[in-house]
Amino acid sequence: MNQVSARSSGRRTTPPRLRAALASITTGLVAVGTTVVLAASASAGTTLGAAAAETGRYFGTAVAVNRLSDSGYVGILNREFTSVTADNEMKWDATEPSPNQFTYTSGDKLVSHAEANGMRVRGHALAWHQQQPRWTAVLSGTALRNAMLNHVTQVATHYRGRIHAWNVVNEAFADGGSGGRRDSNLQRTGDDWIEAAFRAARAADPGATLCYNDYYIEGQNPKSNGVYAMVRDFKARGVPIDCVGFQSHFTAQSPVPADYQANLQRFVDLGVEVQITELDIEGSGSSQAASYSRVVRACLAISRCTGITVSGIRDTDSWRSSATPLLFDGNGTKKPAYASTLDALNAGGTTVPPTTPSTTTPPPTTTPPPTTTPPPTTTPPPGDGDCAASVSVNSWSGGFVATVKVTAGPAGLDGWVVDLTLPSGATVTAVWSAQNTGTSGDVSFRNLGYNSAVGAGAGTEFGFQGTGNGPTGAATCARP
Ligand code: 9MR
Numbered sequence: 183m184n185q186v187s188a189r190s191s192g193r194r195t196t197p198p199r200l201r202a203a204l205a206s207i208t209t210g211l212v213a214v215g216t217t218v219v220l221a222a223s224a225s226a227g228t229t230l231g232a233a234a235a236e237t238g239r240y241f242g243t244a245v246a247v248n249r250l251s252d253s254g255y256v257g258i259l260n261r262e263f264t265s266v267t268a269d270n271e272m273k274w275d276a277t278e279p280s281p282n283q284f285t286y287t288s289g290d291k292l293v294s295h296a297e298a299n300g301m302r303v304r305g306h307a308l309a310w311h312q313q314q315p316r317w318t319a320v321l322s323g324t325a326l327r328n329a330m331l332n333h334v335t336q337v338a339t340h341y342r343g344r345i346h347a348w349n350v351v352n353e354a355f356a357d358g359g360s361g362g363r364r365d366s367n368l369q370r371t372g373d374d375w376i377e378a379a380f381r382a383a384r385a386a387d388p389g390a391t392l393c394y395n396d397y398y399i400e401g402q403n404p405k406s407n408g409v410y411a412m413v414r415d416f417k418a419r420g421v422p423i424d425c426v427g428f429q430s431h432f433t434a435q436s437p438v439p440a441d442y443q444a445n446l447q448r449f450v451d452l453g454v455e456v457q458i459t460e461l462d463i464e465g466s467g468s469s470q471a472a473s474y475s476r477v478v479r480a481c482l483a484i485s486r487c488t489g490i491t492v493s494g495i496r497d498t499d500s501w502r503s504s505a506t507p508l509l510f511d512g513n514g515t516k517k518p519a520y521a522s523t524l525d526a527l528n529a530g531g532t533t534v535p536p537t538t539p540s541t542t543t544p545p546p547t548t549t550p551p552p553t554t555t556p557p558p559t560t561t562p563p564p565g566d567g568d569c570a571a572s573v574s575v576n577s578w579s580g581g582f583v584a585t586v587k588v589t590a591g592p593a594g595l596d597g598w599v600v601d602l603t604l605p606s607g608a609t610v611t612a613v614w615s616a617q618n619t620g621t622s623g624d625v626s627f628r629n630l631g632y633n634s635a636v637g638a639g640a641g642t643e644f645g646f647q648g649t650g651n652g653p654t655g656a657a658t659c660a661r662p
Contacts (some may be wrong), residue, residue: 218546227530230520231264233527234490238534240265240302240346242491244460247271247288249499250295254514258495259299265268265346266296267459267491273313277337281317281329281567281633282643286340293344296378302457304491305345307352307395308334308378311366318367321322324617325630327371331382331517331612335583335645338386347391347457350383350428351376355396361408376412377421378432384422384585385647394428395459401439402448407659410449417453427459430477431493433505434464436474443480446487455486460499462493464508471522478523484533527593567591568631571600571638571659580650582608585645586616586627588659590636595661600627600644602657607649628662 195315204493213618234241242265250257259266270276271288278284296303309330317333338348354376356364360372363369376394383392394413399406409426416423426449432438439445446456458481463473481487494500509520570589575582588598602625604610609622 205556227524230262231529232522232579233524234589237527237530237532238479239487240489240491242266242302242489243302244269244306244491244493244494245292245295246494246499247291250291255495255499256387256515258510262495263301265302265304265489265491267306268292269494270313272305272337272341274310274318274333274439275315276311278333279315282332282336289341293341297344299395302346303341303344304457305338305341305348305390306459307349308337308383309350309368310352311368312353314367317519321366322398323371326367326373327378328616328630329423330368330371330375331647332645333376334379334382335386335585337645338383338390340385345387345390347384347393347425347427348387349395349459350392350423352395353377353397354394354398355405355408357398357405359404361404361411364407377416377419380422382583382612382647385441385581390453391424391521392422393457393459394423395427395429397429397431397437399426399458400428400430400445401441406445411659413452413454415450425457425488427457428459430458430462431460431495431507432463432473437461438476438480442477443483446484446595447481450484450486454487456481456484457488458490459516460493461490462502462505463559464502464505464507466506467518471518472505474519475522475526478526479531481527481560482526482529485532485534488534505643561626567659567661568593568596568661569595571602571657573602573653573657575654581647581649583645583647584652585643586657587641588629588636590638590643592638594638594640595634597662598629598636598659600657600659601625602627602653603655604648604653605651608648608652610646610648613649616646618646620650 214513227236230241241263243259243263245259245266246269268289271292273523276288277286295302318326318329334350338345354364354366354369356362357416368375378431380392381392394409396405396409398411413423413426438468449456457475461477463470463477465473478490481490492508494508496510496512496514497503497506497508500508508515509523511517570591572587572589573584576582586600588600600616604622604625608619610625617630619626619628625648633644636642
């Protein structure tokens with residue numbers, strides 16, 4: 183895949199408010215060759231987002247969409263933050279409540295709110311052992327793997343071009359000292375499930391920064407060593423990972439580790455960027471404030487620590503509100519931790535390299551690409567046979583994802599087989615919502631258990647990913 187050209191395609195846009203903030207400081211920027219340094223005269227940001235933008239970073243928060251009707255909440259959100267992460271609205275249970283039936287209403291509301299207010303969106307999360315829909319409980323093996331890959335592909339395709347960074351895989355490593363993977367239904371589909379998810383995400387949204395996200399990996403320990411080894415292996419083998427997200431949920435028992443910055447740096451040294459993704463720190467007063475300041479300073483000391491997201495706005499919005507872990511109290515009043523965070527941001531640090539976003543020449547605003555899949559490349563035959571198949575192909579230099587729609591004829595279906603021919607040199611590398619026979623030349627795709635029955639005139643979809651060129655000819659559909 184031509185990642186370089188895809189990732190520099192300008193698909194990621196710089197939000198207007200961020201652009202404005204960046205534009206306002208370009209006079210304070212001194213370009214030295216390709217390095218951009220902040221001149222000492224840069225003005226202090228008066229909000230978290232503006233202060234972070236002066237270092238080229240975003241400052242975000244988790245948002246629960248049902249709170250967007252709370253004017254106090256929205257007032258702080260729009261004033262202070264330049265990025266949002268869906269609290270629960272983009273998780274598997276929320277987006278695919280029935281197999282291959284997707285509901286994006288809540289997630290779309292958040293994205294629309296963000297776009298209308300010049301904020302970026304972090305996507306959370308495509309594949310996770312928690313908050314799965316009930317129907318995955320009966321799946322295992324190939325069926326679960328394919329369902330997961332279909333989910334990753336469909337959701338990332340729906341939001342293509344509108345998500346700055348995706349948590350592709352969340353919390354896949356075990357707690358405790360093993361340094362290995364967590365047991366889960368996804369892990370039991372095979373050790374390669376994580377890389378398969380990343381490949382599917384890259385194919386679906388080549389412009390998004392793809393992250394592995396986890397907790398208790400903030401310092402060097404057996405768990406973070408396990409993630410480190412995975413990232414090193416992925417980079418060595420060309421698995422498309424761009425970023426590691428450090429959740430950073432700190433408590434009195436598990437405070438900001440002394441080697442936080444050093445640990446972030448060792449990941450950056452592997453060739454990924456790092457993001458702080460769910461920051462909240464139990465406590466109050468000056469000690470909480472000091473901890474927030476340490477976290478911000480650690481990120482700002484690392485040029486490829488590209489942004490910080492807190493895990494909510496007011497303490498009362500927190501998933502652990504009794505820990506009062508956030509920057510605003512329940513009344514929306516700024517806490518000492520807010521002041522220390524803002525001060526640390528305004529003290530500056532390294533600037534983010536001018537890729538995301540460019541600090542000198544902001545990219546032009548582009549319209550997000552359509553979220554619907556491209557039109558079919560083949561026209562289904564008239565609906566008087568058993569079934570018809572139409573194929574739409576999303577390709578890039580060196581690879582493709584094909585989505586195939588099976589439409590039942592007037593008698594309905596209790597099973598289906600789709601045959602198509604791949605061009606010379608093309609190979610199927612992953613299939614979801616179907617079982618294939620063959621991977622090159624003439625390839626057949628057969629229904630799985632859950633999608634065998636299709637009512638008269640109704641449709642079902644499956645997909646596959648491959649290297650080389652995608653199919654261009656007609657696909658045929660028949661009963662098995
Ligand atoms: O913030 C989320 C909260 O509203 C949910 O009740 C909870 C359920 O698991 O998930 C919370 O967020 C989690 C995040 O998605 C992943 N890291 C751990 C967070 C706390 O559980």
